[in-house]
Amino acid sequence: MQSFERGSIAAGRLIVPISTFVLLAGCIVGPDYRTPILPTPAHWSGQNPTKTALPAQLSKWWQRLRDPELNALVEEAVAGNLEVASAKAKIREAHASYRQSAATLFPSADGSLSANRGTTAAITSGSGGDSSGEFRSGFDATWELDLFGANHRSVEAxxxxxxxxxxxxxxxxxxxxxxxxxxxxxxxxxQARIQLARRSVASQKQTVAITRTRAKAGLVTAAEVAKAKAQASSTEAEVPTLEASYAETVHRLAVLTGRSPDALNDRLKRGAPIPAPRLPVPTGIPADILLARPDVRMAERQYAQYTARIGQAEAARYPSVGLTGNIDTSALKLGDLGKNSTIGLSFGPKLSVPLFNAGKLQAAVDVAKAERDQHFIAYKASVLTALQDVENASVSLTQERIRNGKLASSAKSARDAARLVRILYQSGAASLLDVLDAERSLDTAEDTLLQSRVSITTDYIALNKALGGGWDGAIDSAKPEGVDAKTRPQPASKATQ
Structure with a gap:
């Protein structure tokens, strides 16, 4: 009876510090993350501050270009692009890392089973000796109490x-x-510029034919025929360059969709108009950038992640306490385990206190703080970059629309001038030089107008990107890209082969 009372007193003495440790487990060191409030302008530079800004229409913005082929290509790129697949794999990695960190908050247990067989020989008598065996099984458990929140900060990060x-x-x-x-x-x-160049070549070859006819009649010299042929050949030489640029762009499109470069050649061979956006584009207010741009949100999450890591480093400077326990049983026969066997039980806390490390742990805290500061600066820089992107794209789109209007007027005047000069040339009232100059001016004006139309579309695209317009549909990141073969256990020699 006396021994039982002593055991109870010892157990009570053990339970008191353990319960104290458990109560202290809610103490978490390190800074708690708070989303920073960054100043942004009240309105964009091109907005009227007296009017309420309409929110940006970012959902499936590319569909407002009204091109079914483009819509299909976007869907295919989202499903097949390799960089997107890589980002999905990073999400799976981050999910696994989170589960690893969360597992540290719970106890862990391991089981073991061993068998030993031995022989004892009598050397002096020359006898064969006696054989004996022992079977042992056990169960070990550990649990870190996480007194100062190192594991909690790890899960948070x-x-x-x-x-x-x-x-x-x-x-x-x-x-x-x-x-x-x-x-x-x-x-x-x-494609539109190639068609324009070919039309221009056809028109200039007509001028060559007219000039030849006039030369036969003695109205112009052979030199003028040569000049007309030279201009037609020069215009025709632009077609291969445009064809090469077109092919490179189509190859790039195919790779973006996760296919081989030649996969879209036949599909896009048939021409289509340059997609034209619906304008104007509502841009909301600058503060919307903080919620709409995924790169800004990513930088903010990374800043939060490295803030939590300060707590990890700080907790390493404090004592750590864990609970360990094991149950061990042994018997002479395997069937006797748990029946006619000896059983041992142990349980108790384990305390570890950092005493001297030459400032290593404090230096780790300083490193974590410096890394946190770098990511805070990166977050602020991402916000400024986003604001700059919107301002630049908005100005470019506005000014390109103004320029396009002037270019359209210039192209119309050039067409009228070329038509009139050609009529005058046929009647002998204008020189060949006037015709060649008018044709050259018309080619330049119409080609520049086409390039301006493309620029308006690309500026519209850039503005929507700058505002944060992306894919807002469902994304399945759980499916792995690689398919492993022969994942079941197999002989080592066969696996090596």
Whole structure:
């Protein structure tokens, strides 16, 4: 009875510090993250501050270009692009890291089973000796109480890291859709310019034919025929360059969709108009950038992640306490385990206190703080870059529209002038030089007008990208890209082969 009372007293003495440790487990060191409030302008530079700004229409913005082929290419790129697939794999990695970190908050247990067989020989008597065996099984458990929140901060950092990985995927999708739309608009622009160049060549060859006829009649010299032929050949020489640029753009589009470069050659061979956006584009207010741009949100999540890591480093400077326990049983026969066997039980806390480390742990805290500061600066820089992108794209779109109006007027005047000069030349009232100058001016004006139409579309695309317009549909990131073969256990020699 006396021994039982002593055991109870000892157990009570053990339970008191353990319960104290458990109560202290809610103490978490390190800074708690708070979303920073960054100043942004009240309105964009081109907005009227007295009018309420309409919110940006970012959902499926590319559909407002009214091109079914472009819509299909965007869908295919989202499903097949390799950079998007890589970002999905990073999300799966971040999910696994989060589960790893969360597992540290719970106890862990391991089981063991061993068998020993031995022989004892009598050397002096020459006998064969006696054989004996022992079977042993055990169960070990450990649990770190996480007194100062090192594991909790690790889970917190992993959760922020998962958020950042998801925002990186959104950022990749935003860039991808913008690249697909821009390359598609440029491809249609090259097709239109190729058609224009061929029409110009046909028109200039007509001028060559007229000049030959006039030369036969003695009205012009052979030199003028040569000049007309030279201009037609010079215009015709532009076609291969445009064809090469068109092919490169189509190859780039195919790769963006995750296919081989020649996959879209036949599909896009048939020409289509340059996609024209619906204007104007509502841009909302600058503060919307903080919520709309995935790269800004990713930078903010990374800042939060590295803030949590300060707590991890800080907790390493404090004592750590864990609970360990094991149950051990042994018997002479395997069937006797748990029946006719000896059983041992042990349980108790384990305390570890950092005493001297020459400032290593404090230096780790300083490193974590410096890394946190770098990511805070990166977050602020991403906001400024986003604001700059919107301002630049908005100005470019506005000014290009003004320029396009002037170019359209110039092209109309050039067409009228070329038509009138050609009529005058046939009647002998104008020189060949006047015709060649008018044709050259017309080619330049119409080609520049086509390039301006492409620029309006690409500026529209850039503005939507700058505002944060991307893919807002569902994304399945759980499906792995690689398919592993022969995942079941197999002989080592066969696996090596």
């Amino acid at each position: 992993a959760r922020y890291g998962l958020d950042a990985a998801e925002e990186e995927l959104r950022s990749r999708l935003l860039t991808l859709i913008g690249d697909v739309a821009s390359n598609y608009a440029q491809a249609r622009g090259y």
